[in-house]
Amino acid sequence: MDIRIPRGTQDILPGTSEKWQYVESIWHDICRRFNYSEIRTPIFEQTELFQRGVGDTTDIVQKEMYTFSDRGGRSLSLRPEGTASVVRSYVENKRYGSPNQPDKLYYTGPMFRYERPQSGRMRQFVQFGVEAIGSDDPAIDAEVIALAMDFYKETGLKGLKLVLNSLGDKESRQAHRDALIQHFKPRIDEFCEDCQNRLEKNPLRILDCKEDQDHPLMESAPSIIDYLNEESLQYFNTVQELLDKMEIPYTIDPGLVRGIDYYNNTAFEIMIEGDGFGAITTLTGGGRYNGLVEELGGPKSPGIGFALSVERLLMALEVQGVELPVDQGIDCYLVTIGEEPAKAGTAILAEMRRAGIQADKDYMDKKMKAQFKTADRLKASFTAVLGEEEWNAGKINVKHMNSGEQQEVELNQLTTYLKKKLESEK
């Protein structure tokens, strides 16, 4: 039998896992600074949550969910995204009753979508996300966007483009949709097959069709911006104003649509520019969802959030050659020669570790020379050599690997000596 990793999943191995931990630490830290608290929800939920939350007609729900029934006959689904779960939890735990509104939450974790894998698109992928529920102040929209942009900046990623749009409220959306259908319908047979299908289903999508982008009707198509009612327009303008004040540049793209039903008003994406990303250029997607809490059985509570893909972030960092500070070697490698010293090594190692020194030794019965090679490979700052001579004298030989300098140290002084040396290295 030949068991392999499931399609569209990946093992994150040593060498890469450090990068994950690094970006995770930045993420936790930035959320802390923005005063968002972590929420952890299950990776599977009742299927109905996503049908109602994400939208029954969306591709995500219709053809991309991992749905199964458990032994009790319940229909469950692996979460395809995070917002629905967070809102479910907000309602279920009556977070709306808390004096602290908006409820500012963030999460981290794997999401699952049954799609054809390609680079930057996995069946299991990890999202970092944020949700602020309970306020419809445009300032919270701006805050959430700023959080995302600052996060990327701190990872060292460049060439980002913030794309902004407003989908308006329900009324504006409906008016725009009708206008689009009216606009395209008379000449829809001049468009590609995809667009013909889009006409009734999601006419907005026709606007970013690549095949028909030169069609004269594209240019003259009604823009959502022109269909925003007074209130929606006002809201959109304020968000922009606040972004300007924070000096966060953005471009407005009236064609920006989100594939999830719950969005309204503010919608945004953060894209990456440059070569090497293939078809995948969106790093982050987010927006406002003022009807979702109600849809899931809570009181009317507006919300906004976004999710970003860690895989895509790491891929972008790789393409841009950003060096993450994760390539450090260990502090000390213990080399022993002979039986007695080898035995004594176990306790010496333990002592170093208890003192906070990152240390290791050989377990492959290697010769001294090979132990040094290992120390090299591990980029050890120091080696501590314990042979019969040192052992009998109660000493140990400490070697600084870069300079080659060696020093005999009393065995009981080893950790203090090393700590001092390591301190002065920094």
Place this chain on the structure above:
RNA sequence: GCGAUUGUGGCGAAGUGGUUAACGCACCGGAUUGUGGUUCCGGCAUGCAUGGGUUCGAUCCCCAUCAAUCGCCCCA
């Protein structure tokens, strides 16, 4: 779900219908019986994704499957 390309050791990468599947890196051992990163020598494939088929004989030909990559769709 559709289309295209690819699949040889830990990694990179040659190659052929027929006795022992190049080479490079990495790894292990030795030269140097207690000191590494250089050099030299030696070693290192459950056999060429998996399963069938054609053939006297296939890693190389055919089919299927699986996977990766790219494009479409969609999205993070």
